[in-house]
């Protein structure tokens with residue numbers, strides 16, 4: 001089963017909460033037909049299902065903490081396998097959150113050919129998340145949880161970027177720009193793939 005996705009084009013989309021990962025991924029889907037898998041969306045769908053696992057996940061996410069690695073990875077892998085036959089490539093959005101998650105992903109699924117590093121300033125991310133929180137209904141889009149998520153991002157996720165930089169697959173995207181300009185740079189990075 002996993003063989004089907006071994007040779008797939010895999011792009012990691014990494015950046016802080018509210019940096020614009022989801023926004024850019026949607027545009028990539030529209031232009032390139034890639035499959036967008038947001039680890040956060042997969043987890044929130046599990047929460048919405050009302051399952052026991054969902055209840056445990058909700059408590060963790062509400063605190064702004066990372067859910068157990070195996071849970072996220074299994075969800076991503078299942079979703080990738082489900083799309084393997086029709087997908088031209090996969091955008092893995094919001095994963096890896098820490099270096100260990102990247103290592104496990106590569107062991108169980110495959111290696112990314114590109115890491116899009118969606119970069120915005122801390123104050124910009126807070127501002128965007130507070131605004132998103134007015135309508136998102138997300139339990140973690142509140143001031144206290146936002147602060148925890150940002151701290152965790154700097155501590156756990158920034159090392160992910162350093163880890164993949166040494167492989168030469170990181171493209172840093174300035175996400176302070178208007179959405180369409182940001183996308184121009186994202187598209188250039190994707191067009192640069194073999």
Ligand SMILES: Nc1ncnc2c1ncn2[C@H]1C[C@H](O)[C@@H](COP(=O)(O)OP(=O)(O)O)O1
Nearest residue numbers: 017018019020021022023128132177178179
């Ligand atoms: N380049 C940009 N300029 C202004 N606002 C942006 C932006 N990119 C995203 N946003 C807005 C849309 C959302 O309300 C909010 C967070 O974006 P998002 O795509 O949901 O972020 P993420 O998925 O990284 O958490 O910021």
Ligand SMILES: [Mg+2]
Nearest residue numbers: 021022038040
């Ligand atoms: Mg998102």
